[in-house]
Amino acid sequence: MIDERREENTALYAFDLLEGQERTRFEADLDGDPRLRALAANFRNTAAFLAYTAPATPPPAELRARLLASVAPRAQTQTAAPAPAATVIRPDPSVFGRFAPWAVAAGLAVAATWLGQRYLSVQSEARILRDQQAMADVALKGLGQQLEAERIVMRRQLEELGKSSGSASAQLQEAKAAAAALSAQLAERDRLVADARAETGSLRGQLAKRDADLAQLSQRIVALTRDTALATRELNDARDRIARLLADMKSERDLANFKITMLASLVKDSPQANAVAVWDPAKQEGILQVEKLPALAANQDYQLWVVDPQYPIPVDAGVFTVDPASGAARFDFKARQPVAAVAAFAVSLERKGGVPKAEGPMMLLGK
Amino acid sequence: MVLSRFPHGLALAAASMAECATPPRAVRDMSPPAMSDPDPSEDREAVDTDLLQRIAQGDRDAFAQLYDRFSGPLYGTALRIVREPAEAQDVVHDAFITLWEKAATFESTRGSAFSWAITLVRNRAIDRVRMRRRRAELLADSAPDDLGLAAMSGPASGADAAISGDEARAVRAAVATLPAEQQKALELAFFGGLTQEEIARKLSEPLGTVKARIRRGLIKLRDALARSA
Numbered sequence: 337m338i339d340e341r342r343e344e345n346t347a348l349y350a351f352d353l354l355e356g357q358e359r360t361r362f363e364a365d366l367d368g369d370p371r372l373r374a375l376a377a378n379f380r381n382t383a384a385f386l387a388y389t390a391p392a393t394p395p396p397a398e399l400r401a402r403l404l405a406s407v408a409p410r411a412q413t414q415t416a417a418p419a420p421a422a423t424v425i426r427p428d429p430s431v432f433g434r435f436a437p438w439a440v441a442a443g444l445a446v447a448a449t450w451l452g453q454r455y456l457s458v459q460s461e462a463r464i465l466r467d468q469q470a471m472a473d474v475a476l477k478g479l480g481q482q483l484e485a486e487r488i489v490m491r492r493q494l495e496e497l498g499k500s501s502g503s504a505s506a507q508l509q510e511a512k513a514a515a516a517a518l519s520a521q522l523a524e525r526d527r528l529v530a531d532a533r534a535e536t537g538s539l540r541g542q543l544a545k546r547d548a549d550l551a552q553l554s555q556r557i558v559a560l561t562r563d564t565a566l567a568t569r570e571l572n573d574a575r576d577r578i579a580r581l582l583a584d585m586k587s588e589r590d591l592a593n594f595k596i597t598m599l600a601s602l603v604k605d606s607p608q609a610n611a612v613a614v615w616d617p618a619k620q621e622g623i624l625q626v627e628k629l630p631a632l633a634a635n636q637d638y639q640l641w642v643v644d645p646q647y648p649i650p651v652d653a654g655v656f657t658v659d660p661a662s663g664a665a666r667f668d669f670k671a672r673q674p675v676a677a678v679a680a681f682a683v684s685l686e687r688k689g690g691v692p693k694a695e696g697p698m699m700l701l702g703k
Numbered sequence: 704m705v706l707s708r709f710p711h712g713l714a715l716a717a718a719s720m721a722e723c724a725t726p727p728r729a730v731r732d733m734s735p736p737a738m739s740d741p742d743p744s745e746d747r748e749a750v751d752t753d754l755l756q757r758i759a760q761g762d763r764d765a766f767a768q769l770y771d772r773f774s775g776p777l778y779g780t781a782l783r784i785v786r787e788p789a790e791a792q793d794v795v796h797d798a799f800i801t802l803w804e805k806a807a808t809f810e811s812t813r814g815s816a817f818s819w820a821i822t823l824v825r826n827r828a829i830d831r832v833r834m835r836r837r838r839a840e841l842l843a844d845s846a847p848d849d850l851g852l853a854a855m856s857g858p859a860s861g862a863d864a865a866i867s868g869d870e871a872r873a874v875r876a877a878v879a880t881l882p883a884e885q886q887k888a889l890e891l892a893f894f895g896g897l898t899q900e901e902i903a904r905k906l907s908e909p910l911g912t913v914k915a916r917i918r919r920g921l922i923k924l925r926d927a928l929a930r931s932a
Binding site for chain 2: 340343344347348350351352353355373376377378379380381382383384385386387388389390391392393394395396399400402403404406407471478481482485
């Protein structure tokens with residue numbers, strides 16, 4: 337994994353910007369990581385393209401010639417040097433007499449060629465040496481200038497040192513005076529520190545007493561809080577009891593206003609049929625509890641009527657059914673019109689859904 | 704196509720990225736002709752490597768060919784760093800002599816032949832600049848405010864008119880896609896002959912910022928070159 341930091345070092349390495357230990361460490365890292373080596377090669381190749389952003393000035397032709405001349409000797413020593421040895425003519429005794437002059441001439445020609453090549457080679461070597469000497473001269477000149485410069489700098493530094501030593505003793509005196517003033521200040525500080533310490537001690541004592549008072553107060557507050565909680569609970573209990581008493585009193589008072597009426601049977605076949613009606617005039621509603629009424633046919637309902645003298649006909653109070661087996665029912669009812677005073681309750685047998693004015697036989701009546 | 708005229712083409716950068724980054728896949732997908740043809744950049748890189756191998760055996764013709772392929776950008780780089788034609792020639796001369804002598808030690812896994820040659824040139828040029836600067840510091844007893852880098856303002860410089868060649872144009876176009884501060888950081892890193900700290904001082908930025916700019920700029924340049932390939 338090549339993280340950002342290593343990638344950064346690789347980029348710097350591609351520009352030869354890593355130096356010293358940083359470079360040594362990076363190269364060790366490089367040795368052990370093929371991926372990092374690949375990245376370094378990639379970055380170097382990329383960086384190399386920046387060469388094309390330099391102004392495109394072609395090098396002088398002379399440089400090419402000089403270079404090729406410089407490298408010629410090695411190429412020639414490797415390829416051309418054996419040539420003279422290979423072309424040495426071995427005299428053949430049988431044809432020597434006939435071809436001797438030709439052989440001598442050929443030998444001379446070969447020797448001349450070889451010498452010519454040697455001459456060229458030595459000449460280019462001499463040129464290289466001259467180049468090297470010129471470069472050495474330049475370097476020497478540079479070194480001379482550098483030495484001169486260093487001599488100037490040293491001399492300047494010596495002068496500076498001479499100047500600075502004179503002022504040193506004056507500075508020493510000043511420093512001594514400053515040191516004396518500082519020690520006096522220090523003594524004053526010590527005294528102040530001692531005073532401050534004493535004051536701190538007395539303050540600490542006061543603080544301890546305050547802490548103790550505070551602890552006592554806290555305990556009392558805790559006790560008071562506990563008492564307050566108890567008292568609040570008792571108060572709430574008492575309030576609940578009062579509320580219950582008031583509710584009881586109210587219900588008793590309401591009960592006194594209720595109209596309770598017993599209804600008796602008007603039917604010969606069911607003389608046991610009876611009912612109790614309880615009427616709450618405040619709420620204009622009531623409860624009818626019936627027993628032993630005859631079972632109803634499917635198209636029939638019992639209808640309750642409230643007789644109020646202010647109306648010419650009884651007020652409709654709704655229809656109800658009874659349990660077919662026991663003839664019992666509990667019926668919570670409301671009158672269709674406001675009832676001022678109840679003179680009587682009556683139950684009639686009507687068709688299903690009831691009627692606005694009683695039509696069927698009267699079953700129960702209570703005054 | 705620009706690529707085909709590159710002596711050590713952009714697609715090389717793209718191809719060598721295959722192990723380190725995703726763009727090359729996309730690059731290949733976007734350029735169908737490159738899929739059907741053999742990759743010319745690999746050919747060029749192979750040619751450069753082959754020339755170096757022949758040079759290692761003392762082949763002077765191979766040396767001449769390599770000089771013709773590399774000398775333009777190498778001399779341009781040297782001249783921009785040392786700013787003295789005579790010194791730039793010495794630098795290039797010295798670098799090529801090293802190529803001739805050390806060709807056998809070249810390892811293609813460490814980078815392309817071109818990047819090796821560029822490294823040789825930059826190291827020599829920077830050594831000279833630093834030596835010169837040290838001398839100047841000793842004489843003036845203070846560092847110069849400007850090392851002449853202001854004149855190297857890149858694409859806007861007057862030398863632009865003299866620039867020809869599709870490769871230079873393609874690389875410059877890729878560089879132009881970078882934010883100005885990244886361009887400046889890469890320019891100083893490549894041509895400035897400065898240390899990391901000196902670059903930071905020159906740009907009046909914290910060292911960490913400069914390092915990050917160099918990293919991001921290089922990655923962005925790589926991606927831009929891959930796109931142009």
